[in-house]
Amino acid sequence: MNRLYIKQKVFSLSGKFTVKNAQGDDVYFVEGSFLQIPKTFTIFDSSRAEVAMITKKVFSFLPTFFVEVDGREIVKIKKEFSFLKAHYSIEVEGIEVRGNWFDMNFSILRHGEVVGSVSKEWFTWGDSYKVEVLDEKLEKLIIALVVAIDCVKADNSAAATSAAT
Template sequence: MKQLYIKQKVFSFGGKFTVKNQQEQDVYFVEGSFMQIPKTFSIMNAARDEVALITKKVFSFLPTFFVEVDGRDVLTIKKEFSFFKARYTIDAAGITVHGNWWDMDFEVLQHGEVVGKVSKEWFTWGDSYKVEIVDEEMEKMMIALVVAIDCVKADQATASSAATH
């Protein structure tokens, strides 16, 4: 089982950060667009080839994020209409998420089989998300999913902050 780490609270739409392995080596590079429409995050491998792209849908009533891996659409994260608490759904062929994905503590299953797990790590390079890859073919999708969920959370925090002012 492969383990990768993403440092918490580094996400912003103009941000750049890396995904590290257990030896603290950079494995993926993530770059967010800044003052660009649509807002995007590009995930690149060590050779700086783009392996995944997250895009926020521009004109939609409720926020929607599209995730591509290797040029193929693999999942969509959509905000659902609700009056009390923000609710989101993850749509992906054969992919389900079990657990509390809003607090980054969940398992990812493909056709009922666990392909990866995400949890908070408290004692590595400051607080980090630990991404455990069970099926290495799903590694890029797992990294893209974690970055996309954090994009959604950052977008929600920005919207909540704007609504209170």
């Protein structure tokens, strides 16, 4: 089992942050596009090779995010039409997300078996998440999924803020 930690910087305009292992070493680097359309987040491994990319679809009625891992589109997260509360669906072959992913407290299952879990770390400066990877072959997918869900949350918050003003 690998235990990884994602800590985002509160005042980072560029959207750069790292994923650290239990020893505090940088394992993955995440870089968001700044003032670029479409909005993307790219995930690099410790040798700075690209392992995943999250892209927000431009010009769609409801927000949709695509996740590529190792050059293959694997996950699609899209907002469902609803009147009261935002609802999203996550489409990925054989993978299921169970729990409250808007509070970043959920499990990731593959064919019914838990392969990872995410929990929000409280009382920290900025958003911090603990990611436990039980199936190391799925580590890149799990990290990409967590970053994508966080992107969806940020996009939803930005939309709610702009609608309120």
